[in-house]
Amino acid sequence: MNTTDLPATNVAGLADWRDYFALLKPRVMTLVVFSAACAMAVAPGHIHPVIGFVAMLCVAVGAGAAGALNQWYEADIDALMKRTANRPLPAGRIERSDALGFGVLFAAGSVAIMGIAVNWLAAAILAVSILFYVLVYTVGLKRRTPQNIVIGGAAGAFPPLIGWAAVTGDISALPVLLFALIFLWTPPHFWALALFMEADYSKAGVPMLPVTDGPVVTRRQILLYTLVLVPVSLLPWALGLTGWIYGGTAAVFGLGFIACAVAVWRNTATLAADMAPEKRMFRFSLLYLFMLFAALVVDHWVLPWNA
Amino acid sequence: MTEKQTEAFIAARKSRNRALGLVLGALAVLFFAITVVKFVT
Known part of the structure; x- marks a missing residue:
């Protein structure tokens, strides 16, 4: 049964895994991971393939977590826009509290694993990028100023720094x-x-x-x-x-x-x-x-x- | 809930549980791989 066929008031709890995956904004994640992977590929030095994979996974999950927290905060305006009205939160398939928990868990998990498995500079930049996207862009700027995406654009610019730092442990x-x-x-x-x-x-x-x-x-x-x-x-x-x-x-x-x-x-x-x-x-x-x-x-x- | 909605609810829960199981399994493999790499190097 297609859960989107049901009215919004009756579909809470009917989210399947695809709805949670959609919370991660997979299309945005693609470009984020690509830019981090390219920076990692050109950074001087060597990284073990398994650790490199973990770094990319943490970047992907961290970016996804930021996307989930963004959707948690913006569910009200997403419901008003044609482009976003069918997202899991405005459509009522996922409860807001579930999305918040999902986002916080994935954000904390990605930063912790990045720190333990890769290095703490990459983890710190990942944490800053998630916090910048959620707190500075989503909460602070988006509804207040037309400069929202100018300043908020920094959030999407961090991945090359993370990819580079994962290999070298520093920034140049x-x-x-x-x-x-x-x-x-x-x-x-x-x-x-x-x-x-x-x-x-x-x-x-x-x-x-x-x-x-x-x-x-x-x-x-x-x-x-x-x-x-x-x-x-x-x-x-x-x-x-x-x-x-x-x-x-x-x-x-x-x-x-x-x-x-x-x-x-x-x-x-x-x-x-x-x-x-x-x-x-x-x-x-x-x-x-x-x-x-x-x-x-x-x-x-x-x-x-x-x- | 109607019978149809109950069926949909159970199917969705099963789908979520399967995905969660896969994620936890993948995490276990990942932690094992990280441990091996860190231990060896």
């Missing part, structure tokens, strides 16, 4: 630049989404930039952040920390990202149906980040460099 310039890359990538990525989902955010009362300042300001901000992002993405190559494969990929895809941002900036549409440039930019932003991190690993494997 390259992982900090990778942190900056994701941090600056987040606003254009989310604002492109927020432009064509503006009605949803507006209905839920979330002060995303398109809701508070309108599409013109948002499009200008997307372009400005992109123009800062692309030079920063080239810094690892310019500083001699990577080779030309990464540098070339960052340059080519950076130009593509700027082209997308210019198309968004030139668009005057106010209806989501007419926002093809915004949808294209959102999709391209995912490809952009994936390609840059993949190029970093290929660069490290093909060219002789020691970061």
Whole structure:
């Protein structure tokens, strides 16, 4: 029987394992694990494959726990948005207290295992990233300021630091630049989404930039952040920390990202149906980040460099 | 609860219990592997 067929008031206790898995936001987790794994792959030194696997598992579970706690706190606004209304909490399939316990248990477990099995610096950064996402972004910023995803973007930028620290036990310039890359990538990525989902955010009362300042300001901000992002993405190559494969990929895809941002900036549409440039930019932003991190690993494997 | 809802409740509980069992089993294997690696190195 499909539990989603039942009215919300009758479905508590009918959650199966897929609902708990959905609490972990597996799609978000994919990019988090990928960026941490790439940083781990290029970090100097050696990590035992089992310990490396444990580190990635802890990153995945920690990110999932943060996602679960985010959904626990945001169940009320998730219920108002079409995109999130069928999540397990707003749909009533999981009790809020169960989601809270699930999130806290997974968060504490992932940090503890990371500390015991890998090292305590990686565990500390994982703990900071979870707390930052839940307390600073979800509780502190999201409902209060249109700068929510600018500052909150730091939460998603921690994984390369964790992957690097898991191998080396310290932090150096390259992982900090990778942190900056994701941090600056987040606003254009989310604002492109927020432009064509503006009605949803507006209905839920979330002060995303398109809701508070309108599409013109948002499009200008997307372009400005992109123009800062692309030079920063080239810094690892310019500083001699990577080779030309990464540098070339960052340059080519950076130009593509700027082209997308210019198309968004030139668009005057106010209806989501007419926002093809915004949808294209959102999709391209995912490809952009994936390609840059993949190029970093290929660069490290093909060219002789020691970061 | 109707009979249909009771059946759904039992099926969902079984699904959760199986997943929990698998997770606990995987954790036991994981801790064993970590112990072996730490002990050897």
